[in-house]
Amino acid sequence: MSDSQVVHVFAGTTYLLTEPDTILDANVKVDLTRITVIADGAEIGAWHHDAVKVNKVDDVVHLTAGGETLVLDVDGRDLLLDLLGFSDPDLRSSRKRRTRTSEYAPEGRNRFSLADMKTQIIEEGANRIDRRLAILMGAAAAAIILGAALGWGPFRILEPDSFPIGRLLAAFGGLGGLLALYLAYFDRSRVTGSAAAVAAGVVTFTIMYFYARAARLGIGFMLALLGAQGLIAVGVAGMLRRPTDDEDR
Numbered sequence: 111m112s113d114s115q116v117v118h119v120f121a122g123t124t125y126l127l128t129e130p131d132t133i134l135d136a137n138v139k140v141d142l143t144r145i146t147v148i149a150d151g152a153e154i155g156a157w158h159h160d161a162v163k164v165n166k167v168d169d170v171v172h173l174t175a176g177g178e179t180l181v182l183d184v185d186g187r188d189l190l191l192d193l194l195g196f197s198d199p200d201l202r203s204s205r206k207r208r209t210r211t212s213e214y215a216p217e218g219r220n221r222f223s224l225a226d227m228k229t230q231i232i233e234e235g236a237n238r239i240d241r242r243l244a245i246l247m248g249a250a251a252a253a254i255i256l257g258a259a260l261g262w263g264p265f266r267i268l269e270p271d272s273f274p275i276g277r278l279l280a281a282f283g284g285l286g287g288l289l290a291l292y293l294a295y296f297d298r299s300r301v302t303g304s305a306a307a308v309a310a311g312v313v314t315f316t317i318m319y320f321y322a323r324a325a326r327l328g329i330g331f332m333l334a335l336l337g338a339q340g341l342i343a344v345g346v347a348g349m350l351r352r353p354t355d356d357e358d359r
Contacts, residue, residue, distance in 0.1 A: 120189075122136055144159070154180075170183045248287075254283055255281055258334055279314075290305075
């Protein structure tokens, strides 16, 4: 378990319920998915949250996993039980009192829970491009691919009557635009997808430039040129988009 994933560390002592005389110093680490118990510097167990059962007995925590029950006498017992999903009327009352008296808890804020933290992390990582920009990005990529499939006139970038390498490269630029759309909208990687859109647009526009120097312009060339410009514009707009007030809240 890396330190960056640890939600909380609880210090105290532990012993097996069947061996109450063997008391060990312990640290209990809880992250978003696992709980790890370290006793006298050695890890004695690590389990997923749904693989353990916890209960409050007097002033200690009983943690049952793999057929064994560990008795945990740690600081912050109530928070540990809360993190592991234990529901208790006394704990709920205690949390309400802490919410009312804490200067860090805004009015109306829900109590702390591990599920809320997971949801918050997922939402913070979901950085999707605006839907309208995604539609424009897809249309631009489709225009490039369609333009590459249509005629560009009788001229070639390299030698006359050679393979139409320019159209092939433009088609790859259009595919790059579709990849950018996937990253920016469906994969929720706004900056990465927008950068990919800019790169695809620049490559396609460069192909258009070299072709324009030696050729008369056909309708397919014009479509691909407009698509490349659209990818550049939408990609830059996606990278520069600032969160709205609702997103900030």
